[in-house]
Amino acid sequence: GNSVTQMEGPVTLSEEAFLTINCTYTATGYPSLFWYVQYPGEGLQLLLKATKADDKGSNKGFEATYRKETTSFHLEKGSVQVSDSAVYFCALSDLGGGADGLTFGKGTHLIIQP
Amino acid sequence: AAGVIQSPRHLIKEKRETATLKCYPIPRHDTVYWYQQGPGQDPQFLISFYEKMQSDKGSIPDRFSAQQFSDYHSELNMSSLELGDSALYFCASSLGRDYSQAQYFGPGTRLTVL
Secondary structure, eight states, X not given: OOEEEEOOSOEEEETTOOEEEOEEEEOSSOOEEEXXXXXTTSOEEEEEEEOSTTOXXXXXXXXXXXXXXXXBOXXXXXXXXXXXXXXXXXXXXXXXXXOOSOEEOOOEEEEEEO | OOOOEEEOXXXXXXXXXOEEEEEEOOTTOOEEEEEEEOTTOOOEEEXXXXXXXXXXXXXXXXXXXXXXXXXXXXXXXXXXXXXXXXXXXXXEEESSSOTTOOOEEOOOEEEEEO
């Protein structure tokens, strides 16, 4: 079946630090990959996506590259801000494998200190 | 831009009662997904609809049912509620069932079963 593994947290960084959140996956078919962000008490917001190997998704200074050879989709940001504090979920869509629903990782709680 | 609308935002029920959650997708989106998120957990896929027909089924209990109406809004009906049903319920929508399409999430309904 499909699965997503990501580092759990909390991950605590100082403002302006470099961020990496690792994400690896297993999938039956050829998945699309996503990062979602969830702020306290809110729904999930799409952060970025990539639909094929070597695609790079980017948004708001965050980026992630679809690496088929290592089945990874690590999230990076060069300089984090306090406002980036949230829970980040890596997810895959494997419609080609017959699954409509997204498969999520457990989420990484990111805390940015001033 | 219009987003996914869910109602109610909060719901408190007693054990063995029933609950109905509503979801209004982004205009022109024809696919709706339902997810359940327990405290500190990742969202779990329940069920999806495409063009008013059930498309895929995940870990939805038999006590729950759902449908999508002619205007594409969807309702999740939950009967014989149990304490373990207390969770955040998210609805998401997308344009078609194409694997590359992202799912856009609503703010969620927080269900508390007492």
